[in-house]
Amino acid sequence: MAFTLYTLIQTAILCINAIAVLHEERFLSKMGWGADQGVGGFGDDPGVKAQILNLIRSVRTVMRGGVVVNSGGYRVLQLLGERICDNASWCI
Amino acid sequence: MDYSAAQSGFRQQHNMRLRNSSVDGPDGGQLFDDTSAAGPANQGVYRNQQAGPQAAGPPGQSFLSDPMSNLAMVYGSSLATQGREMVDKNLDRFIPISKLKYYFAVDTVYVGKKLGILVFPYMHKNWEVSYQQDTPVAPRFDVNAPDLYIPTMAFITYILVAGLALGTQNRFSPELLGVQASSALVWLIMEVLAVLLSLYLVTVNTDLTTIDLVAFSGYKYVGMIIGIIAGLLFGRLAYYLSMLWFCGAIFVFMIRTLRLKLLSEAAAEGKLVRGTRNQLRMYLTMSIAAAQPVFMYWLTYHLIR
Numbered sequence: 001m002a003f004t005l006y007t008l009i010q011t012a013i014l015c016i017n018a019i020a021v022l023h024e025e026r027f028l029s030k031m032g033w034g035a036d037q038g039v040g041g042f043g044d045d046p047g048v049k050a051q052i053l054n055l056i057r058s059v060r061t062v063m064r065g066g067v068v069v070n071s072g073g074y075r076v077l078q079l080l081g082e083r084i085c086d087n088a089s090w091c092i
Numbered sequence: 093m094d095y096s097a098a099q100s101g102f103r104q105q106h107n108m109r110l111r112n113s114s115v116d117g118p119d120g121g122q123l124f125d126d127t128s129a130a131g132p133a134n135q136g137v138y139r140n141q142q143a144g145p146q147a148a149g150p151p152g153q154s155f156l157s158d159p160m161s162n163l164a165m166v167y168g169s170s171l172a173t174q175g176r177e178m179v180d181k182n183l184d185r186f187i188p189i190s191k192l193k194y195y196f197a198v199d200t201v202y203v204g205k206k207l208g209i210l211v212f213p214y215m216h217k218n219w220e221v222s223y224q225q226d227t228p229v230a231p232r233f234d235v236n237a238p239d240l241y242i243p244t245m246a247f248i249t250y251i252l253v254a255g256l257a258l259g260t261q262n263r264f265s266p267e268l269l270g271v272q273a274s275s276a277l278v279w280l281i282m283e284v285l286a287v288l289l290s291l292y293l294v295t296v297n298t299d300l301t302t303i304d305l306v307a308f309s310g311y312k313y314v315g316m317i318i319g320i321i322a323g324l325l326f327g328r329l330a331y332y333l334s335m336l337w338f339c340g341a342i343f344v345f346m347i348r349t350l351r352l353k354l355l356s357e358a359a360a361e362g363k364l365v366r367g368t369r370n371q372l373r374m375y376l377t378m379s380i381a382a383a384q385p386v387f388m389y390w391l392t393y394h395l396i397r
Contacts, residue, residue, distance in 0.1 A: 003278040004271075048372070051293045 013077070019056055020063035195240035195303060197230040205235045206242060210314050211338075213345040219352055236349070240303065243310020250276065250313045250391075253320050257395040260324060276391060283309050283387065287380055291354075294372050298353050308349065312342050312384045316392050323396040331396045339385035346381035 183189065209216050221236045222229050231239040254272045258264040284305050291298070315338025323331025355373050 003275045005274055005278060008278045008281060048293050051295060055292075 010078075016059060016063065019059045022056065022060070024060075191301075191303065192240070194228075194230055195238070195307065197232050198239050198241045199232050202231055202235060202239070203242060206231075206239070207314065209235065210242075210311055210345060211318075211341060213341055213348065216348075219348050221352075238304050238307035240307050240310070243307050243313065246313035246317060247276065247280075247310060249317050250320075253317050254395055257320055257324055261397055279387060279391065280306070280309055283383065286383075290376055290379075294369075294376055296354050296373060296376070300353050308346065309384075311345070312338075312388050315339070315342055316388050319388070320392055320395055328396060335389065335392070339388055342384045342388065343381050346384055347377060350377045350380060 180189075219236055222234050228234075228237055231237040231241075251269060251273045255264060255269050258268055258272075284302065287305050287309075288302065291300070315335070319331055319335040319338055322334040354377050355370065
């Protein structure tokens, strides 16, 4: 399978966008994954679920400023990447 | 892209260092340092060599005594020093060079022993990394310390051997080398990121750095190389047998190395410790170790037809 660095960057952007668009009220709280439901034990081990919730919440906080992907930004990146990949015979 | 940036930074540093040393030369009127203070027996030989550079001295000195060119040379050397400091400072922000130097402090004995452990980890008894005042000992002095020399060399050799294997099947073209390289690099990056993510989720307090994880992920390339070469020389059966052997070897190697770093003290010594956290850690160790043979097979099976 020919993976390139460009597909890695693409995958990373899409994954972060997928985490960023999870809506707090409509979706996460319904599933019991809201931001206030994870911080239970202030003991020594937070547990896997609390860590995942922390991760989701921090990604959403960071991406709150620029949801680049859902605008035309991703399409521009894709066109740019295709142009780079077409002009060069290698595609790193 | 990270590699090329690092390499150009290194090359720039090297060039500036060369320029600096060549500019410092004419201070004493000699172009080379005089290292002939060995003994009376050698001075007869060295006196001839001294006469050589000094004969070149006077014509050079007439060039240097010109104040403008002297000034230009001093200015140039100070510019070079400034530039080198700036490159050092900025490069250190992105790539911790001093930390990287630790991972490349290896010697031949260490490499030999480490390769032996990678191929046959069943006889090795003591897997602990020895520390020296809270910092790990350099790989030169401790076989169990991770290094980056073997993974880097194994990675490059893997790309070359992959090109060789493709060539024997008449599927080779120079672009394929780049494709293979970027593909293997991407898998490496994804594996390291996955391990980092799982370490974060399980909240393990370890002193495993990212570079350690890169080193551990790079150790499987040794087995892959030998598997591909065996498959090229002796056919598919040899490929499967050697892959089987090296998958087992890397599995045992990873478990024994990671056990000491990830699990708590009691569990690492083999006692059964209850509790979900220790169980999670054990599962994490097993899954990291089990992912290695999968990657080994995944990255090589398309090369042996």
